[in-house]
Amino acid sequence: MSDQLSLVEKLSAAKRVALFRPLFTLGIISLSVVAALLEGIGLGFLLPIIQQARGDGQTSGIAEGFVWIYEVVGVPFTLEYIIAGVALVMTLRYAASFLVAWLRTMLRVQYVRDLQTRAYRNALDSRIAYFDEQGSDEILNAIVTQSREAGNAIMRLVRVVEQGFLSLVYVSVALYLAPILTLVAGGVLAGLTYLVRYRLESGYAVGDRVAESNERVQEVVQAGTQGIRDVKLFGLSERFFERFDTHVGTFARSKVTLQRNQAAIQNIYQLVTAVTVFVLIYFALEFASLSLAGLGVFLFAMFRLSPRISSLSTYLYRLESDFPHLIRTERLIDEMRASQESGESRASVPERIERVEAESLDFSYDGDEQVLEDVSYSVERGEFIAFVGPSGAGKSTIVSLLARMYEPDAGAIRADGTPIREFDIAEWREHLSVVRQNPYIFNDSLAYNVRVGNQDASKSEIERACELACVTEFLGELPEGYQTVLGDDGVRLSGGQKQRVALARALVRDVDFLLLDEATSDLDTNIEEAVHSGIESLDADHGLVVVAHRLSTVRNADRIYTMVDGRVEEVGTHEELLDAEGTYAELYSG
Numbered sequence: 001m002s003d004q005l006s007l008v009e010k011l012s013a014a015k016r017v018a019l020f021r022p023l024f025t026l027g028i029i030s031l032s033v034v035a036a037l038l039e040g041i042g043l044g045f046l047l048p049i050i051q052q053a054r055g056d057g058q059t060s061g062i063a064e065g066f067v068w069i070y071e072v073v074g075v076p077f078t079l080e081y082i083i084a085g086v087a088l089v090m091t092l093r094y095a096a097s098f099l100v101a102w103l104r105t106m107l108r109v110q111y112v113r114d115l116q117t118r119a120y121r122n123a124l125d126s127r128i129a130y131f132d133e134q135g136s137d138e139i140l141n142a143i144v145t146q147s148r149e150a151g152n153a154i155m156r157l158v159r160v161v162e163q164g165f166l167s168l169v170y171v172s173v174a175l176y177l178a179p180i181l182t183l184v185a186g187g188v189l190a191g192l193t194y195l196v197r198y199r200l201e202s203g204y205a206v207g208d209r210v211a212e213s214n215e216r217v218q219e220v221v222q223a224g225t226q227g228i229r230d231v232k233l234f235g236l237s238e239r240f241f242e243r244f245d246t247h248v249g250t251f252a253r254s255k256v257t258l259q260r261n262q263a264a265i266q267n268i269y270q271l272v273t274a275v276t277v278f279v280l281i282y283f284a285l286e287f288a289s290l291s292l293a294g295l296g297v298f299l300f301a302m303f304r305l306s307p308r309i310s311s312l313s314t315y316l317y318r319l320e321s322d323f324p325h326l327i328r329t330e331r332l333i334d335e336m337r338a339s340q341e342s343g344e345s346r347a348s349v350p351e352r353i354e355r356v357e358a359e360s361l362d363f364s365y366d367g368d369e370q371v372l373e374d375v376s377y378s379v380e381r382g383e384f385i386a387f388v389g390p391s392g393a394g395k396s397t398i399v400s401l402l403a404r405m406y407e408p409d410a411g412a413i414r415a416d417g418t419p420i421r422e423f424d425i426a427e428w429r430e431h432l433s434v435v436r437q438n439p440y441i442f443n444d445s446l447a448y449n450v451r452v453g454n455q456d457a458s459k460s461e462i463e464r465a466c467e468l469a470c471v472t473e474f475l476g477e478l479p480e481g482y483q484t485v486l487g488d489d490g491v492r493l494s495g496g497q498k499q500r501v502a503l504a505r506a507l508v509r510d511v512d513f514l515l516l517d518e519a520t521s522d523l524d525t526n527i528e529e530a531v532h533s534g535i536e537s538l539d540a541d542h543g544l545v546v547v548a549h550r551l552s553t554v555r556n557a558d559r560i561y562t563m564v565d566g567r568v569e570e571v572g573t574h575e576e577l578l579d580a581e582g583t584y585a586e587l588y589s590g
């Protein structure tokens with residue numbers, strides 16, 4: 001990401017924020033304008049108070065307006081009533097400020113929530129290819145951390161407008177009383193702004209470093225925790241820790257720089273404005289023909305203006321530093337939205353599918369290396385087909401395309417004649433049950449993990465699926481049976497036990513096609529055979545698609561497809577392929 005944003009980019013980022021709940025935001029800004037005006041009115045009260053206190057007896061300028069208002073309301077314009085008036089105006093002013101602070105927090109929290117929900121919703125609906133490309137750590141970081149930082153932008157934008165209006169009120173009062181002096185003071189402040197901006201590193205550049213190091217911290221923490229076993233086994237702890245330390249260090253330094261620059265801006269402004277005020281007093285006394293009351297109000301306005309101007313600059317600086325977080329989060333959300341998997345395919349899937357046919361499928365993950373080339377196959381309900389072949393031949397990819405994890409580059413998969421890409425994707429997947437080689441086990445009970453396959457499954461259906469998948473074989477070892485919590489990614493289970501839980505999860509579904517992608521590769525041969533004969537003997541009339549390395553499990557298949565380098569090299573039954581003495585026969589004997 002570039003170090004600097006152009007003004008147009010900044011404005012467009014600010015516009016994006018401002019357009020979130022514009023009416024609500026406008027309400028807050030209007031209320032802060034009211035607070036600013038009330039502050040101005042409260043300030044204006046000083047004039048008649050001083051005039052009355054000095055016993056001038058006559059009112060002039062701004063004070064005449066107050067006299068008029070008092071007349072309209074029907075209250076005598078005496079010192080007591082003037083003070084009561086100030087009290088009323090100030091009460092309203094601070095009540096408005098309280099409301100503004102409250103609503104501002106609400107706006108910020110709602111904005112963060114909106115960013116987080118949009119990011120998570122879009123992440124869940126994104127294509128797997130997007131996750132492959134982006135990495136889950138960046139997505140996780142955007143949802144959990146980046147969006148919170150980005151949420152500050154909306155609050156600071158409101159504060160910038162608020163402080164801007166307040167400053168405007170004071171500047172107007174000062175301009176009215178002493179235009180030349182105010183313009184001179186304005187010139188000094190403008191020069192100062194230029195100098196500060198010129199000397200300090202931009203808020204955007206520092207904010208970008210914070211965002212970048214945040215991402216790297218997330219990445220290294222995720223790799224270190226999720227891959228903790230390999231980190232230990234390969235002695236990577238020190239290397240990971242060093243990387244973590246570097247990025248946390250950059251994060252900490254950048255945060256300190258941000259706060260330091262903010263404090264510098266605030267204090268430089270306060271110092272210079274304070275000095276300017278005294279210089280102005282000198283000029284006002286020496287050269288301007290101000291009344292004492294006018295001078296009092298002018299100085300008061302200047303003293304109040306000083307912190308406003310420094311807050312304005314500070315908020316502007318911090319707003320700029322929020323932009324990298326905002327832009328990264330919004331960009332990720334945009335990318336995910338553009339990578340939604342469902343797209344326009346909305347046709348509903350027939351209740352019962354009899355046959356799936358794939359014709360001349362070509363596929364590449366990266367648009368470069370061809371993974372599948374001219375692959376055709378078919379499977380009917382009640383049939384059992386299998387894909388075998390060397391590692392990397394493209395077998396799992398065939399299952400992924402059937403489950404629409406990816407879309408083929410050419411060719412089509414049809415279900416009873418309709419291309420599956422036309423179906424609503426979630427509905428299509430309801431007709432399939434897929435078991436992957438490395439299934440994900442949720443950190444919940446065994447019962448929960450099986451029920452994931454079918455929320456409506458009864459207890460006896462779950463028990464039946466567990467029996468078929470040979471989960472019951474190790475159920476006795478689980479301290480709380482079906483209620484045993486299986487740990488983070490099923491850490492309390494062996495690889496083979498995880499596969500059996502995943503199988504039970506798949507078998508508890510009533511589907512048209514069951515796809516097993518090396519689903520029993522970690523089981524010992526006896527259990528694998530028991531599981532396979534259990535599945536094959538099911539009287540449920542689904543089609544069975546099996547990807548296997550161990551050829552013993554596919555002997556009974558109606559058709560075996562031997563894959564080599566992304567192509568179907570031969571098709572036939574176990575006996576036919578053995579007779580053909582091709583790759584299958586070689587794999588079988590070897």
Ligand SMILES: Nc1ncnc2c1ncn2[C@@H]1O[C@H](COP(=O)(O)OP(=O)(O)OP(=O)(O)O)[C@@H](O)[C@H]1O
Binds near residue numbers: 390392394396397
């Ligand atoms: N998500 C991915 N992104 C990029 N390339 C991938 C991806 N998944 C697989 N590949 C590549 O596609 C090719 C086919 O992979 P696939 O997993 O389909 O093979 P396979 O026959 O199932 O292998 P194995 O028997 O080892 O599981 C391989 O070269 C692999 O490197």
